[in-house]
Amino acid sequence: MTNSQATSDRPSTASRLPRPRTVTKSAALPTSRPQTLELRDLLEANLHALRALHEEHQRMLSTSLRAIDGLCAELRSELRAIGNIRAPWVRAMSETRALLFIALRELIVGAHEAELSMHMAQQEPEDPHHRTR
Numbered sequence: 001m002t003n004s005q006a007t008s009d010r011p012s013t014a015s016r017l018p019r020p021r022t023v024t025k026s027a028a029l030p031t032s033r034p035q036t037l038e039l040r041d042l043l044e045a046n047l048h049a050l051r052a053l054h055e056e057h058q059r060m061l062s063t064s065l066r067a068i069d070g071l072c073a074e075l076r077s078e079l080r081a082i083g084n085i086r087a088p089w090v091r092a093m094s095e096t097r098a099l100l101f102i103a104l105r106e107l108i109v110g111a112h113e114a115e116l117s118m119h120m121a122q123q124e125p126e127d128p129h130h131r132t133r
Helices: 005-011 034-082 089-110 110-117
Strands: none
Touching: none
């Protein structure tokens, strides 16, 4: 086993360190009725705060989902517009293709267009032993 293999099998230094944990103090169990009522009030207040937080998160999520749905619908309509065969970019590409075709034809054929339309006479091969099949 090489040194690189040995080090890759071990966990990294950061993963070996213990995670910091929140320290909570242990609470003594209530011994009297007023302490029990106080603990109950505290727990109910925490429960109400958690419910309010949960409801706020639900509202935020539903608002975000509605916004995303709106963006998706907008994106879909834009994609449909781009994919339409009557879109302006399609016409522009077609015109560009036609211009390129004409430009290349002028470059390749040029003034010799009439000569290319005439049949050129076949020349005899230079090698007298050459046979055409």
